[in-house]
Amino acid sequence: MLPAPEYETAMNHFLDIHKTDPGALRGIIDQAKDMKQARQGRPKGAADDEQPLAGHMVALVFEKPSTRTRVSFDVGVRQMGGETLVLSGKDMQLGHGETIADTARVLSRYVDMIMIRTFDESVLLELAEYADVPVINGLTDRTHPCQIMADIQTYEEHRGSIKGKKVVWTGDGNNVCASFLHAAGQFGFDVTFTGPEQLDPEDEFVGLARKAGATISIERDAVKAVQGADLVVADTWVSMHDSQSSKERRHNMLRPYQVNDALMAHAKPDALFMHCLPAHREEEVTSAVMDGPQSVIFDEAENRLHAQKAVMRYCLGV
Ligand code: CP
Numbered sequence: 001m002l003p004a005p006e007y008e009t010a011m012n013h014f015l016d017i018h019k020t021d022p023g024a025l026r027g028i029i030d031q032a033k034d035m036k037q038a039r040q041g042r043p044k045g046a047a048d049d050e051q052p053l054a055g056h057m058v059a060l061v062f063e064k065p066s067t068r069t070r071v072s073f074d075v076g077v078r079q080m081g082g083e084t085l086v087l088s089g090k091d092m093q094l095g096h097g098e099t100i101a102d103t104a105r106v107l108s109r110y111v112d113m114i115m116i117r118t119f120d121e122s123v124l125l126e127l128a129e130y131a132d133v134p135v136i137n138g139l140t141d142r143t144h145p146c147q148i149m150a151d152i153q154t155y156e157e158h159r160g161s162i163k164g165k166k167v168v169w170t171g172d173g174n175n176v177c178a179s180f181l182h183a184a185g186q187f188g189f190d191v192t193f194t195g196p197e198q199l200d201p202e203d204e205f206v207g208l209a210r211k212a213g214a215t216i217s218i219e220r221d222a223v224k225a226v227q228g229a230d231l232v233v234a235d236t237w238v239s240m241h242d243s244q245s246s247k248e249r250r251h252n253m254l255r256p257y258q259v260n261d262a263l264m265a266h267a268k269p270d271a272l273f274m275h276c277l278p279a280h281r282e283e284e285v286t287s288a289v290m291d292g293p294q295s296v297i298f299d300e301a302e303n304r305l306h307a308q309k310a311v312m313r314y315c316l317g318v
């Protein structure tokens with residue numbers, strides 16, 4: 001467990017998994033499961049029985065492309081009775097020189113909560129510092145906490161508690177990998193990273209997870225890494241913040257870490273496969289694995305909706 005001063009206190013922002021109290025994180029996952037169960041079989045546009053966001057306006061700000069984050073937040077707010085404004089960073093004055101602090105102060109006069117997907121983490125942190133309303137991290141170059149909340153919900157729906165399980169991250173030690181490391185410390189599971197040294201996860205994040213009691217291993221040999229895995233995870237080899245000119249170099253480094261049937265055969269027979277999507281089929285993962293019996297990729301995508309609804313209730317305290 002991490003020391004208390006690391007946690008958010010004054011307002012319930014949702015900035016990162018390691019900055020959120022472990023009890024609150026568990027509450028979010030449990031509420032997400034309950035809310036999903038409560039609306040089984042309903043049309044997607046049907047309102048939830050409870051309407052905790054009634055009268056609330058939520059701004060969804062995107063400085064990078066998105067399908068899942070955009071749609072799941074928008075639908076989730078509406079199911080809970082709230083309203084959304086979906087904003088593109090480049091169409092706002094934010095993209096034309098207005099400071100983040102001023103943007104935060106202005107948005108706080110109009111909306112009850114802000115979700116932002118941006119590049120540099122400093123934008124998220126400055127927005128949260130100056131906003132009078134909760135701010136949610138919808139992905140930065142460094143982390144993607146909402147994704148991993150959905151992934152934990154998904155793992156537990158299929159296999160029960162994630163505590164003590166072995167998660168193997170393959171490929172690039174990127175933003176999604178970072179949030180898995182944060183979650184390892186908070187939820188008590190182990191992570192093995194397998195990828196080239198040049199793309200190792202940040203030392204700071206590995207250190208945080210170890211300090212919180214998780215076993216974090218680095219194994220360059222993908223076959224050795226996946227032995228005993230309960231969950232194998234892949235992500236794109238070129239993230240939105242990576243330069244396209246680095247693509248060929250990255251692909252050459254990462255090819256040995258493709259998740260295919262041969263690699264999955266070395267994991268536990270009941271191991272699950274996850275990918276946050278969007279995927280590049282036949283690059284970081286084969287279609288045979290993505291569409292195979294161990295894959296839960298579309299459950300992960302669905303659970304973005306349920307997990308984020310619970311995150312928003314936590315942020316607003318409703
Ligand atoms: N996984 C994820 O965040 O997807 P989008 O980029 O489509 O939002």
Ligand code: NVA
Pocket residue numbers: 174175176235236238239240241276277278
């Ligand atoms: N690592 C990917 C995740 C996309 C949801 C990226 O940042 O582009």
